[in-house]
Structures are given as C-alpha cells and as structure tokens.
Amino acid sequence: MLNLVWVGLIVVGVAVAALQGHIDATTSAAFESAKLGVETVITLTGIMIFWLGIARVAEQSGLMEVLARVLRPIFRFVFPSLPRDSPALSAILLNVSANMLGLGQAATPFGLKAMQELQAVNDQPDKETASDAMVTFLVLNTAGVTLVPATVIAYRAAAGSRHPSEIVAATIAASLCSTVLALTLDAVLRRRRAR
Amino acid sequence: MVHAMDVVSRWSIPMIFAGVLLFGLYRRVDVYNVFLEGARDGIELSMTILPYVVAIFAALGIFRDSGAMRLVAHALGPVLHRVGVPAEVLPLMLIRPLSGSGALAITAELLRRHGPDSYVGRLASVLQGSTDTTFYILSVYFGSVGVRRIRSALTIGLLADLFGFALAIFFVHLLFGGP
Numbered sequence: 001m002l003n004l005v006w007v008g009l010i011v012v013g014v015a016v017a018a019l020q021g022h023i024d025a026t027t028s029a030a031f032e033s034a035k036l037g038v039e040t041v042i043t044l045t046g047i048m049i050f051w052l053g054i055a056r057v058a059e060q061s062g063l064m065e066v067l068a069r070v071l072r073p074i075f076r077f078v079f080p081s082l083p084r085d086s087p088a089l090s091a092i093l094l095n096v097s098a099n100m101l102g103l104g105q106a107a108t109p110f111g112l113k114a115m116q117e118l119q120a121v122n123d124q125p126d127k128e129t130a131s132d133a134m135v136t137f138l139v140l141n142t143a144g145v146t147l148v149p150a151t152v153i154a155y156r157a158a159a160g161s162r163h164p165s166e167i168v169a170a171t172i173a174a175s176l177c178s179t180v181l182a183l184t185l186d187a188v189l190r191r192r193r194a195r
Numbered sequence: 196m197v198h199a200m201d202v203v204s205r206w207s208i209p210m211i212f213a214g215v216l217l218f219g220l221y222r223r224v225d226v227y228n229v230f231l232e233g234a235r236d237g238i239e240l241s242m243t244i245l246p247y248v249v250a251i252f253a254a255l256g257i258f259r260d261s262g263a264m265r266l267v268a269h270a271l272g273p274v275l276h277r278v279g280v281p282a283e284v285l286p287l288m289l290i291r292p293l294s295g296s297g298a299l300a301i302t303a304e305l306l307r308r309h310g311p312d313s314y315v316g317r318l319a320s321v322l323q324g325s326t327d328t329t330f331y332i333l334s335v336y337f338g339s340v341g342v343r344r345i346r347s348a349l350t351i352g353l354l355a356d357l358f359g360f361a362l363a364i365f366f367v368h369l370l371f372g373g374p
Contacts, residue, residue, distance in 0.1 A: 005290065006297075009254040017261035025260045033256025033304075037249040040303050041241055049237030054215055056233020057226055061219040105236075111332075112339050119340040129344040130337065135351070138336055142329040142352035144359070148211060149324030155303050156320055161311035165208045167320040169200030170366035175325035177362045182355035189347050 043158040051150050055103050063101065068093035078140070078183060081123075081133050088117035092137055099141070102150035111141060132190055139186045143179040146171055197370060244296060251300035255286065259308075279364040281315050281374060283308075287322060292329040292356050299323065314374040318367050326359040 017026045058064075071093055076082075082089045091114035098107035114137060122131045130138075149171045157164040219226040258264055268282035275282055283305060291298045302323040309315040329352040337345050 005286075005293075006250065006254050009258040009286075013254075013257035013259075013261040013263050015261075016263040016266065017257075020262050022262075025262075026257050029256040029260035030253045033252040034249045036256075036307060037252035037300075037303075038245065040252075040307055041245045041248050044244075044303075045237065045241040048240055049234045052237040052240065053230035053232075053234035054212060056236075057219040057224060057229050058215045059233075060229050061215070061222040061224045063215065063218060108335075111336060115336050115340045119342070128342055130342050130346050130348060134337075134342065135346055135348045138333055138345075138348045139351045139355065141336070142327050142332050142348075143355040144325060144327035146324055148207070149320075151299065152302070152320045152324040153208060155299070155306055155323075156311040156316075159303070159306035159311040159316070161306075161316075163205070163312065166201075166204045166312075166371075167317055167324065167367075168204040168207050170204075170317075170321045170363070170370050171324035172203070173200070173366050174321055174359055174362035178325065178355050178358035181358045182351055185354065186347070186351050189351070 040158060044154060047154040047157050051154055055101075055106075055150070058101060059098075059103060059106050064094055064097040064103065064106065067097035067100065071097065079133050079136060081131070082121075086117070086121070088114055088121060088133070091117055092140075096140060096145065100145055100147040102146070102148040104151075136183070136186050136190075139182050140179065143182045144175050145179045146175045200370060244299070247296040248300045248303060251297060252304050255301065255304050279368060279373065280360075281318070283315055284318055284322070287319055288360055291322065291326055292353060293331070295328040295331060298328070314367070314371070317371055318363060321363040321367055322360060325363055326356050329353055329356055 013029075014023075014026050017023050068090070072089075075089060075093060075096075076084055079089060079092070091110050095107050095110035095114055098104070098110060115134070118131060118134050118137065119127065122129075122134070124131055149168060152167065152171070153164045156167070216226055219229070264282070267285070271285070272282050275285065280288070287298060287301045287305065290301055302319045305319040306316050311317075311320065329349070333345060333348055333352060337343070337348075
C-alpha cells in the first residue's frame with residue numbers, strides 16, 4: 001500500500017510534468033527536496049538528542065509507574081473482563097502510560113508483554129481469535145492517547161516555529177475525545193455481542 | 196476554556212523538563228549521566244529517520260512541483276474545503292494509519308513548506324500527534340501472539356483515526372481560527 005502511494009506520487013508527478021511540458025522541474029524538485037530533507041533532519045537531531053535524554057530520566061525514575069497507579073481505577077472500568085491484580089492489566093497500564101508521556105520506545109515492550117498476558121487468559125476456544133480485552137487494548141493503543149506530543153513539538157521547533165508547543169492542548173483534547181469515542185463504540189459492540 | 200488550553204500549551208513542556216529532572220533527583224537517579232545515556236539514542240534515531248524523510252520529501256516535492264498537487268487541489272479542493280481540510284494535508288491523512296515514519300516525514304515536509312505556525316502546519320501537527328499508526332500496531336501486536344481473527348479491532352481503530360482527524364480540525368479551528 002505504502003509502496004503504491006510512494007511510487008504513485010513520483011510517477012504521476014513525472015507524467016504531469018511531461019504533459020505540461022516542464023519535465024526538468026521534476027529533476028530540480030527531487031534534488032532540492034532531498035537536500036531539504038537532510039537539512040530538516042540535521043536541525044532535528046539536536047532537539048531529539050535533548051528530548052531522548054529527558055525521556056530516559058523519566059523512564060529510569062519510574063514516572064510511568066506513577067502515572068500507571070493514577071490510571072488504574074479508570075482502567076478497571078475499561079477492561080471489565082480482567083481481574084484487578086492481573087499481570088495483563090499492569091502491562092497495559094505501563095504501555096499506555098509510556099505512550100501518554102511520549103516514550104514510544106518504552107511503550108512497545110510493555111505492549112507486547114500485555115498481549116502475551118492477554119493471550120494467556122484468552123477465553124476464545126482457538127486462541128487465534130482476539131479476546132474482548134485484546135480488542136479494547138488495541139483500540140486504546142491505536143486511538144493514541146497523548147499527554148506529551150514530544151516528537152511533534154521537536155519537529156515544529158526544528159521547522160522554526162515561534163511557539164513549538166502551542167498545539168499541545170489541541171492535541172490532548174483531540175486524542176482524548178477520539179479515544180473516549182472509540183472506547184464507547186467498543187463497549188457498545190461488546191454489549192451487543194453479549195446479548 | 197480557550198485561555199486554559201493556551202496556558203496548558205505554553206507551560207506543559209518547561210514544567211515537564213523541570214518536573215522530570217527534579218523527580219529523577221528525588222528518586223536518586225544519576226540524572227546527568229542517565230540523560231547522556233538516553234541522549235546518545237538521539238543520534239541513532241536521526242540517522243534512522245533520514246532515509247524516510249528524504250524519500251518522502253523527494254516524492255512530495257516532485258508531486259507538487261510538477262503541478263500534480265495543483266490538479267488534485269483543483270479536483271478535490273471544493274469538497275475538502277467544506278470540511279476544513281486543505282488539499283496539502285490529504286496525503287498525511289492517507290498515510291497516517293499505514294506508516295509512522297512515513298507520516299512523520301510528511302508532517303516535517305508540511306511544516307517546512309507551509310510554516311509550523313500556519314493553518315496547514317498546525318493542523319498537520321495536531322493530526323500527527325493525536326492519532327497513531329493503526330495498521331502497524333494491529334499487525335505487530337496481534338502478530339506477536341499469533342492471533343489472526345481480530346474481530347472489530349481494525350474497524351474501530353480506523354474509525355478512531357477518523358474521529359481524531361475531525362476533532363483535530365475542530366480544535367485547531369477553535370484555538371487558532373480557520374485557514
């Protein structure tokens with residue numbers, strides 16, 4: 001899919017340029033853009049280095065665990081099928097906390113751990129079918145709850161924004177609302193199946 | 196409410212810097228050395244994203260400068276305009292559920308070409324930050340435990356992306372005004 005989109009952009013671009021009689025525009029566009037891409041990444045590198053340093057401190061000091069503790073009561077309500085002390089719930093909490101804090105790299109191992117724990121208590125007869133809790137977990141994960149959109153702020157700063165963080169509130173609001181909507185949809189579907 | 200959201204936006208990052216470092220000290224983390232250790236990953240990360248960024252920048256550059264983007268904007272513009280989506284942001288919406296690094300590269304390109312403080316730049320920022328790579332997450336997570344029948348996960352995941360897009364447009368309009 002991504003293959004097609006990428007090739008499509010280039011081939012359609014070349015074709016349109018050829019038809020409109022300015023084929024040389026594609027050559028300069030490709031090389032100018034490639035140069036711009038490298039410049040962008042170089043500007044970004046400094047910000048990334050700083051941010052990943054802060055992120056590592058957050059990780060080592062156990063900030064995820066603190067957030068996970070705050071979120072736990074809400075999550076028992078979101079995952080009614082999991083017992084309160086289940087290891088799956090703990091892994092889910094750490095994964096979501098890491099995602100919310102913008103610690104993407106720390107989130108994935110917890111997410112995979114959560115899937116293993118959920119598979120261990122999967123109540124489907126064949127284990128090749130997703131359980132209710134798995135669907136809910138991945139809905140939560142793909143909806144992308146965010147507190148700290150660190151990467152976007154870094155990219156904005158690299159592009160020379162006057163207020164790189166001005167989009168924080170809008171991002172939190174949009175991701176929170178869409179997550180709540182998605183979880184509601186999931187709960188409704190689950191209840192209809194149960195009947 | 197708009198004022199409160201502005202305060203959140205301006206204060207959150209400095210507070211996180213100070214808060215995280217102080218919390219680290221309180222938890223007796225060797226803050227400076229741990230910072231440096233994490234910072235080293237930044238170099239590698241930049242080198243990792245470089246090929247993606249160049250690939251996307253070049254493809255979008257060709258597509259735009261050839262005049263193809265103008266044709267698309269001409270064809271779809273009126274429809275997209277009505278829902279508050281500039282034609283330039285459409286590729287980001289299409290790629291976002293498919294590829295994290297691809298979407299990030301498109302966002303970088305939009306920020307660079309239109310300016311981070313423009314309507315396009317802000318909308319791209321909020322879209323990028325508030326949604327996630329649905330297809331990638333589903334295939335990696337379900338794949339890791341051998342689940343093949345994923346039931347409603349994909350449908351709800353893609354609907355969540357759509358909700359996210361609509362809400363991003365809404366909140367950008369609310370806080371910063373239209374294009």
